[in-house]
Amino acid sequence: MAELKAAVIGCGSIAKNRHLLEYEANEQVEITAVCDVVESRLTDTAEVYGAAAYTDYKKLLQDEKVDVVSVCLPNALHAPVSIAALEAGAHVLCEKPMATSSQEAQDMIDAAERNGRKLMIGHNQRFVSSHERARRLIQSGEIGNIYSFRTTFGHGGPEGWSADGKNSWFFDKDKAFIGAMGDLGVHKADLLRYLLGEEFVNVAGFIENNAKEDITVDDNAVCILRTESGIIGTMAASWAYVPEEDNSTVIYAEKATLRLEDDPVHSLVLQYASGEVVKYELGQIQSNDAGGQTNTHVIDHFVESVVNDKQPLIDGYEGKLSLEVILKALESEETGKISK
Structure with a gap:
């Protein structure tokens, strides 16, 4: 049985081709909720993964008790959504760039430390x-x-x-x-x-x-x-x-x-x-082109960090x-x- 319940907020290309696939391939994770403002995209994703569907990330964080959250949204939303997820008690994997300012990045780091949660930034290189x-x-x-x-x-x-x-x-x-x-x-x-x-x-x-x-x-x-x-x-x-x-x-x-x-x-x-x-x-290096490696190892490393209570390689400080x-x-x- 999977140890961690995961939510993916944002169901665009990076979520579809990386986060969702790699969570599904990891035996320690079950995708239980997904969120997107585009309802057709949301519905399709929820059906594929048998997950609860939300158009409002705040409602998702309120209703679903998830252990880990991937933030796969436009850059301007990285900080506010990551902070909300951390405050809700979830460990967060945020796409890059982690924020739009140094202060936003620090606010994310502070939220992670305040809540005793992991914060990792998706630098796959x-x-x-x-x-x-x-x-x-x-x-x-x-x-x-x-x-x-x-x-x-x-x-x-x-x-x-x-x-x-x-x-x-x-x-x-x-x-x-x-x-x-x-x-x-x-x-x-x-x-x-x-x-x-x-x-x-x-x-x-x-x-x-x-x-x-x-x-x-x-x-x-x-x-x-x-x-x-x-x-x-x-x-x-x-x-x-x-x-x-x-x-x-x-x-x-x-x-x-x-x-x-x-x-x-x-x-x-x-x-x-x-x-x-x-x-x-x-x-091969991971690529957006067909034939690039499928597994970026980002999700596996994040999951391992949470399960074994280890500091992620690219934590909030490194991302900042x-x-x-x-x-x-x-x-x-x-x-x-x-x-x-």
Whole structure:
């Protein structure tokens, strides 16, 4: 018998293709309630999973005694709904970016601590096999001192996979707060912090809407970042990469260069200064395209954290630090100065 009762609030694409599937596949979880303001989508989802259906998340939290809640809503709703769920006594897995401001993020952290609940942010890049292996190589000293990096995450845009297509909330600043930088850039900010084991002290952001018409958020962004020890590099996020997605990261170090998700076959390529090349086949990175890995490991890790009373790998503090990289990039674009 399942140990945990789960509710998924928001039944759009991320819930349909990730959260719901992965909860259903986890034997320790039973999906007992779902919520969405679009009744047709809600009804279909509730029928598939045999769950109670709600159009009002407050009523769901009042009526259903659930152990865990996934918040899969537009970015502007992440903080208020997560806080409500935490106050109702549920552990919360919130999609990224965790909030629209540093203060909102802190409010979520405070709510989790006040209620003795877990708060995890859905940064799935940390669970990718090539990224996990690269972190171990870096920490072991195998590649020596790191000097520089470049990372990018781009595809054709949310209209290709979002439940509402071109009418998606992703393109509306009031609901999304930020575009490609919030959708994709924050993933890479979190990954870089995880790989390098350092925080960024300087951020220069160049953020544009130059590819798509009739949207009120960015669709292309490039950031220059510097860590506390002086590692410098670039981070790009785009909704204008066609026809293929680019989700690659390259780390330039003293003894070797690490190429992550930069080769169609070998997800990790280690190029030593000696000329030796080591190639790893570690499975595909999770993708929105057909053929991407099904299990992101995010839900499994969240469930394990709750069941075994462990701190999640990406807790509220980690989510807030990754969000703040993006906030600094926005500040830099607005002021024309390097954010510190």
